Amino acid sequence: MYEVRNIAFSYSRRKVLRDVSFVVSPGEAVCIVGENGAGKTTLLKILATLAQPDSGLVMMDGQDALARPLKYRRQLGYMGEAPALYEDMAVKDYLEYRAALKGETKKRIRRRVGEAAEMCAVSGVMKSPIRTLSLGMKKRVALADAMLLRPRVLLLDDFLAGLDVSMRNEMGATMASVAAFASVIVTGHEIGDLAKWSTRFLVLSGGLIASTIPAAGLDAATVAARVENALKGAKA
Template identity: 35%
Template sequence: MEDILHSEADHNGTSVGTINVRGLTKSYGPERAVDNITFDVRPGEVVGFLGPNGAGKTTTMKVITGYLIPTEGTVLVDGMDVRADTLAIRRRIGYLPESTPLYREMVTYDYLEFVAAMRGIAKERRGARIKEMTHACGLHDVLGKKIDTLSKGYRQRVGLAQAMIHNPPILILDEPTSGLDPNQIVEIRELIRKIGREKTVVLSTHILPEVQASCDRVLIIHKGKIVADGTPRLLQENFVGGRRVRYSIRGDGSEAAAVLADYGINILERDIAEDESRFVLSSRRDIRDQLFQLAVDHNWALTQLHREEGNLEDVFRQLTSA
């Protein structure tokens, strides 16, 4: 596995698999599908583009792959400009377009052979490469079948094999799991994780658990702009999550409520009862230590102290509803 997916080192000795996007704008007529976005992808990173349909994810990917020409700005892949060195860049990129287009009337093996030839793999090496891809993507059972007759999960694997056949350092995967059933999604994610250990991967999705499952880093794209950039965990903490603490103590908590308010802690919800009082508190800082100390000082029997894990869905909704 490791051997199959291993990326070749650059001739210059610099690490391969870098993408630098600077002030990229892509317009269709008066409409800006991508509006002045800037970001970098480091070698070996797995980056997820997250955003609603029509946010500009696909357009950005199409520019990186050399399919579309930028209206403004530059895209560099390993230091080469997409406008000037488009063919050299295409050789370093494996691409799985949205909805996995394939020549459906072809047999899987013939299709991979065709792609290998188009990718410039020498005739005598094609068989070995197809064999490796068959192994990596689990295509043993379908090599002799027409692509038309394959399940969606298998077609997706053929699409991935097609994208990796020339062993590119960078993979661009547009919605790699859309339309798959839950089992197939798990399989494809597993495969992407395996690939991600060796290659730079940029994938797009509008399904949130996807980025949490597969990505080192998330770019949330909305209306052609990047509205957030960070690890899934960081995004959760910086936005909605990390600010809400569930705090419960034994007995009547009226007095405790007054103390908390004195310390400037915001009480979002309170449920005061004879046996147990429950609070939901919020603060910009992490107040868990302070809350523990308060309980000790006032001799409250602490029954719950829990910081709510933020949920990426909330972050997403917060950023993209407008």
């Protein structure tokens, strides 16, 4: 069980997050939506230990995860807003390097890389240099990197941004398949696409979770309409 409890964060005097709390169960793909500047990326950075909250806790299996960051990061996969990769490396080399850096044993690196590549559909470009790939393929490589060691929590920041429809569908499907073994928290503005693959939507507004919209069992259009309404309501 992954729990975010009363998280608050401010840059100097500007309060970005006031009191954010939610729970994500294993197998869930939770999507956080909100306007630009609502604090989605900041929240994910806090969850990825890239920023310190003013107050609040991140609990994992009942323990304060931020108190033992190294242990927490072993179970974490993070994909930032823009794919930041080593452009000079081939995809395979990059993934192997990252797996080794994350502490995977030599024997299992190949298997892990193979699995992640298969799941993210980058097996066909394993020998290609990253600089020659399209943005969509780079995002897939970044996603493969984030899920290399089968993390228990996967944080994906605005990961459908800049992708075409078919690529968004493929990435969404991948995200859904990852949710089989991890708690996925994703942010983005592509509500229609995200609605197909997410189990729940959290609307972030005014530094709080303004509303929670379940998506499981509902068709994407209905969910998208509810989320849009919730966003409008929060704005009003």
